[in-house]
Amino acid sequence: MPTTKRKTSFSKKQRTKKQQANNSFAVFVGWILILWSSFYFARKYFWQQYTTLKIIPNESYFVTNIDFPSLNTNKNVVTTHVKNGEWLLVDGSANYVYESARPGETGSTIIYGHNTPSVFGNLKNLQINDNIILTTKNDKHFYYKVSAKKIVNPEEVKALIKDEETLIIYTCIGFLDSKRLIIEAKPLF
Numbered sequence: 001m002p003t004t005k006r007k008t009s010f011s012k013k014q015r016t017k018k019q020q021a022n023n024s025f026a027v028f029v030g031w032i033l034i035l036w037s038s039f040y041f042a043r044k045y046f047w048q049q050y051t052t053l054k055i056i057p058n059e060s061y062f063v064t065n066i067d068f069p070s071l072n073t074n075k076n077v078v079t080t081h082v083k084n085g086e087w088l089l090v091d092g093s094a095n096y097v098y099e100s101a102r103p104g105e106t107g108s109t110i111i112y113g114h115n116t117p118s119v120f121g122n123l124k125n126l127q128i129n130d131n132i133i134l135t136t137k138n139d140k141h142f143y144y145k146v147s148a149k150k151i152v153n154p155e156e157v158k159a160l161i162k163d164e165e166t167l168i169i170y171t172c173i174g175f176l177d178s179k180r181l182i183i184e185a186k187p188l189f
Helices: 012-045
Strands: 063-068 073-080 094-097 108-112 131-136 141-152 166-173 179-187
Touching: 063 108, 131 166, 141 166
Parallel strands: 073 094, 108 166
Antiparallel strands: 063 073, 063 131, 094 108, 131 141, 141 179, 166 179
16 A cells, blocks of 8 residues: 655644754843843953042042153042942042041052043053052042052952051953952152
8 A cells, every 4th residue: 555645734844944943042032031131241350340430528638639650641540438348439530548547657558440441541551660659639649559450359358458558559351351450559758
């Protein structure tokens, strides 16, 4: 008895087009999920979060300017806080941490900002023994010499704590700003 081929409701050509469409849609959805999760992860763990905040009125010992003569760069500095473990910053500015040591005092004087051309984008070009000049509101100048340059993980905050007078400049660096560049400078006088 001869066998008969059974006809299906879709021809092979139609079935192939439908499978291709389903496969294309699945690949598209997969890429969307991968991209979304990558950006979510990067934003949560790597990119600096910032909050616009009211600038604290400058007191005479607050840093108002930082000068890098070897880079031919001079930046205005605003005073900000660390609040509930979050480093608040004014976007587009160098930020002096109110809770850190004042220039000339024992401990770490911390200035930080984004790794953008308008703030600390060229900080990676600073070299050991380069000079840095801080100016305070009362126009007093503090002179420092770069003594160390480190790249650390974001959670390594102990690298910011010093027992002697030290200027710490802190910014993001690396792929998706996943690391932190720390410049340490010691007083010249």
